[in-house]
Structures are given as C-alpha cells and as structure tokens.
Amino acid sequence: MTMDTELPQLPFPRPNVLDIAPGYKPLRDRAPLVRVRTALGDDVWLATGYHICKQVFGDARLGRSHPDPGNAARVSASLMFGGPTGDFATEEQLHRTQRKVLTPAFSARRMRQLKDHVTELSASMLDELAQRRPPVDLHAHFSFPLPNTVICQLIGVPEPDRDSFRLWSGRFTSNDQADAAQAVGEMLGYTMGMVADRRKSPQDDLVSDLIAIAAAENLELLTDHEIADMALHLVFGGHESTVSRIDFGTLLLLRHPEQRKALVDDPSLVEQAVEEILRRSIPVDDLFPRYAREDFEIEGVTLRKGDCVLTSTSVANMDDRTFADPERFDIFRKPDASHASFGHGMHYCVGNALARIELQVVFSMLFQRFPTLELAVPFEELHIPIERRWIGGLDELPVTW
Numbered sequence: 001m002t003m004d005t006e007l008p009q010l011p012f013p014r015p016n017v018l019d020i021a022p023g024y025k026p027l028r029d030r031a032p033l034v035r036v037r038t039a040l041g042d043d044v045w046l047a048t049g050y051h052i053c054k055q056v057f058g059d060a061r062l063g064r065s066h067p068d069p070g071n072a073a074r075v076s077a078s079l080m081f082g083g084p085t086g087d088f089a090t091e092e093q094l095h096r097t098q099r100k101v102l103t104p105a106f107s108a109r110r111m112r113q114l115k116d117h118v119t120e121l122s123a124s125m126l127d128e129l130a131q132r133r134p135p136v137d138l139h140a141h142f143s144f145p146l147p148n149t150v151i152c153q154l155i156g157v158p159e160p161d162r163d164s165f166r167l168w169s170g171r172f173t174s175n176d177q178a179d180a181a182q183a184v185g186e187m188l189g190y191t192m193g194m195v196a197d198r199r200k201s202p203q204d205d206l207v208s209d210l211i212a213i214a215a216a217e218n219l220e221l222l223t224d225h226e227i228a229d230m231a232l233h234l235v236f237g238g239h240e241s242t243v244s245r246i247d248f249g250t251l252l253l254l255r256h257p258e259q260r261k262a263l264v265d266d267p268s269l270v271e272q273a274v275e276e277i278l279r280r281s282i283p284v285d286d287l288f289p290r291y292a293r294e295d296f297e298i299e300g301v302t303l304r305k306g307d308c309v310l311t312s313t314s315v316a317n318m319d320d321r322t323f324a325d326p327e328r329f330d331i332f333r334k335p336d337a338s339h340a341s342f343g344h345g346m347h348y349c350v351g352n353a354l355a356r357i358e359l360q361v362v363f364s365m366l367f368q369r370f371p372t373l374e375l376a377v378p379f380e381e382l383h384i385p386i387e388r389r390w391i392g393g394l395d396e397l398p399v400t401w
Contacts, residue, residue: 007037010046010075011285017382017394018251019327020282020318024048028319032299033309040082042073044289044308045301050323050340052299053316056309058345059298062290065091066306073308075289079180080173084291090221095346097221098230101213102350105206111353118150118361126369134400135376142366143246143397144239147358151238154354155231156194156205164190169236184232191228191235199224207231234351242355244283244393246362251382251397252277252329253367254375259331264367273331274359279339280329282314283384283393316340376400 012023027034032052033045047053056062066072066084076082086094129141144166152162171183194207202208210230214222253260253273263269287310292303303309317339318326324336342349349355367373375382376398385395 007035007043009037010039010287014282014285016380017384018248018255018282020314021285024315024318025320028315028321033301036310038073038075038310040074040076042075042308044073044075044310045303046287046310047312048315049321050316050319050337053311053313053340054344055298056290056311057340057343057347060092060346061293061296062309063088063091063095063293064290066291067293068306072291072306073289075287075310077175077177078173079177079184081288082175083289088293094221094226097219098226099346099350100217101210101219101222102230104213105209106350106353108353111357114150114154114354115357115361117153118146118358119365121149122146122361122365126365130369135398136400137396138250138399139243139247139394139397143250144243146246146362147239147242150354150358151235154206154238155235156198156203156207157235161190165235169240172236187232188225188228191231192224194231195224195228206234237349238351238354240393241283242358245277245281245355245359247394247397248281248283249274249277249359249363250366250373250399251375251379252280253363254373255379256329259329260367263331263363264371267364267368269331270360270364271356272333273363274356275335275339276329276331276333277359277363278341279317279323279335280327282318284314286312286314288312313340313343370401372401373399374401 008023008027012021014021027036027046028048030048032048034048035043036046037043047056063086064084065086065088067088069084069088072084074083125142125146129136129138132141148162148166152159152165157165165187168183168187172180172187174180191207195211198205198208198211202212207227210222210227213219214227253263259273263273289308289310292305292307292309294305296303317323320326322337323333342352342355382394382397384393
C-alpha cells in the first residue's frame with residue numbers, strides 16, 4: 001500500500017500544559033474527518049470537531065475491538081489505549097450488559113450518600129496539608145490521594161492494598177507492553193480474588209453490588225472474570241482522570257485570580273466552575289481509537305471494516321464552531337452546548353456523577369482553606385512527563401501559601 005507522505009504526523013506539540021496543540025484547528029477547518037498518521041506510522045482518520053466526535057461516540061458501527069487485531073492501526077504501543085481491546089464478536093453485547101449493571105451501581109442515592117464522606121475526607125486531607133511546611137506537592141498530598149481513596153473505598157479495596165493499585169495503574173498504561181501485560185495480570189488476579197471473596201461474604205461495596213445485580217438479572221455473560229475486569233477498570237478510571245482535573249482545575253484558577261476570587265466570594269458558582277474546568281482542562285493527549293465494525297459512510301467519508309477513527313474529547317471541547325472563544329477559561333460561561341469530557345450516548349461515562357461530586361467538593365474548599373495558594377515554581381517549568389502521555393496529568397504540582 002502506498003502511503004501519503006504529506007499526512008499530518010501525530011502527536012502534535014502543545015505550547016504548555018494547559019493549552020491544546022494548535023495543529024488541530026487547521027484540520028478542523030478542512031473537514032470533519034481528516035487523514036493523519038499516528039506516532040507508530042499508521043494512517044487513520046481523525047475526528048476534528050465537537051459534532052463529529054459525538055457522532056463517532058454514538059455510532060454503534062464503531063467500537064474498541066477489531067476483526068483482525070494483529071493488523072489494526074495503532075496510536076501508540078500502549079497496551080490499554082494504543083490499539084484495539086475486547087472481543088469483536090461479543091463487544092456490543094458485553095458493553096450493553098456492563099452498563100446494565102453499572103448504572104444502578106452508581107445510583108443517585110449512593111452518590112448523595114457519598115458526598116458527605118467526600119467532604120469529610122477532603123477536610124481531613126486539607127487539615128493535614130496545612131500542617132506541612134510549604135512548598136508542598138499538592139498532587140502527592142491531595143490531588144492524588146483523595147480520588148484514589150474514594151474509589152478504592154467504593155470498590156472495596158482495603159487501605160493496605162491501595163498503593164498496589166497506584167503502582168499497577170502506572171505500569172499498565174506504559175508503552176512497555178510486556179510490563180503492562182504483567183501489571184494487568186497482577187491487578188486482575190487481585191480483583192478476581194475480591195470477586196470470589198464477595199461471593200462468599202457480600203459487603204457494602206460496588207463489587208458486591210455488581211455480583212448481586214448480575215445474578216438478579218441472570219446476566220450469564222458477566223462471568224467472575226468480567227466482573228473482576230470491570231472492577232479493575234473502575235479503580236483505574238475512577239481516580240486517574242479526577243486526579244488530573246483537580247491538578248488542572250487548580251492551575252486554571254491560579255492563572256485566573258479574578259475567577260478564583262469570585263468562586264471564593266460566591267461558593268454557589270462551584271457547579272458551573274467545575275463544568276468549565278472539565279471542558280477547558282486538557283490533562284492528556286486523549287486520542288483514542290475506534291474501529292469500523294462494517295463498511296459505511298459518515299460525513300462523506302467511506303469507512304471500511306477495520307478502519308480506525310481517532311476521537312478526542314479535548315479536541316471536541318475546543319471547537320470554536322460550538323464554543324465561543326473556546327480557549328478562554330471562563331467560569332461564567334453560558335455554554336452553547338454541553339462539554340464532551342464524559343463522552344456521549346452509549347459511551348457516556350457512568351461515573352460522571354462521582355467525578356462531579358469530588359470536583360465540586362474540592363473546589364468549594366481548596367481556596368477557602370488556602371486563599372493565598374500559589375505556584376511554587378514558574379508555570380513554564382510544569383510539564384506532562386512523556387511516560388504519562390496515555391494517562392495524562394502531572395507528576396507533581398508544587399504550591400505554597
């Protein structure tokens with residue numbers, strides 16, 4: 001096959017940790033879907049704007065699995081995010097089944113009950129932070145441990161084992177596929193043990209709920225292995241993205257002191273501030289592959305079975321045809337549309353309420369407790385380490401007060 005040597009090459013460089021790569025805008029101006037080349041040299045389609053990203057998320061003809069995974073286009077060497085995952089024959093049915101048990105497990109009642117606990121936990125961690133002599137790494141002492149503690153408690157991971165999950169999640173997102181596979185195996189072995197234990201002795205946690213709901217609904221597709229795999233992904237997905245949003249939301253508010261002051265003066269602004277943080281923060285180059293399950297046409301482009309389309313919620317949220325002056329951070333923004341940070345349609349994140357609760361609690365308390373909080377290093381020195389490209393975020397956020 002002859003390759004087009006003129007295709008734009010991913011990843012596009014970013015000017016700093018807060019701003020999106022400028023290389024996306026000219027592609028968005030060109031067409032909804034454009035041909036680009038991944039870092040590994042594979043030619044793929046890129047969804048360039050808000051509406052096409054929503055179409056891709058909502059189209060059942062595109063999925064995460066591939067009919068011939070060994071020959072699928074890849075974004076990176078990352079085992080979890082670089083290429084296809086799942087079984088092509090069962091992906092659609094399994095996805096519907098998983099959502100059927102996860103939706104009630106993340107019920108509004110449970111989330112309301114959780115808010116008081118998150119508030120108490122945040123207050124305690126901020127108390128501990130205040131006892132430290134600045135400068136202090138906010139990431140290590142607040143942004144990371146809060147969501148990690150919340151999701152581990154929700155799943156039912158005992159405190160002595162939580163550091164293991166932190167180490168596993170860092171390994172299985174790396175580009176070292178052998179080490180990533182070993183980490184996945186170790187983590188899955190642990191969660192398989194949790195499922196076996198909860199079958200014998202149910203507890204008030206999500207793993208017990210998943211087992212009970214699957215049994216009540218007679219969902220034979222949800223084997224112990226599948227439930228353990230869901231628990232694994234819930235622990236990872238339930239803390240990594242929220243950790244990054246705490247770090248990046250703090251950065252955005254520090255870079256916009258007038259909006260930080262407005263939030264401190266009027267805590268009722270916290271919900272809309274969190275929505276703007278979710279829209280405007282870009283902690284990761286979130287180009288995730290989806291593969292055509294059949295031949296079909298979308299936006300004038302004919303996709304062949306197995307073709308790869310990359311979507312990015314960050315690219316969608318920076319679409320100037322949907323959001324006025326999208327790169328401006330504005331907690332007073334009157335949005336023309338809902339941000340895409342939690343996906344869309346059948347791929348809308350079931351844990352969105354949990355993330356929102358945590359972020360609303362954090363940003364209603366952080367600057368109230370530390371009104372003089374500021375960066376302890378120049379903004380230009382902050383960077384996203386290359387080894388974190390596929391999970392995103394900072395390794396540290398030095399602050400003082």
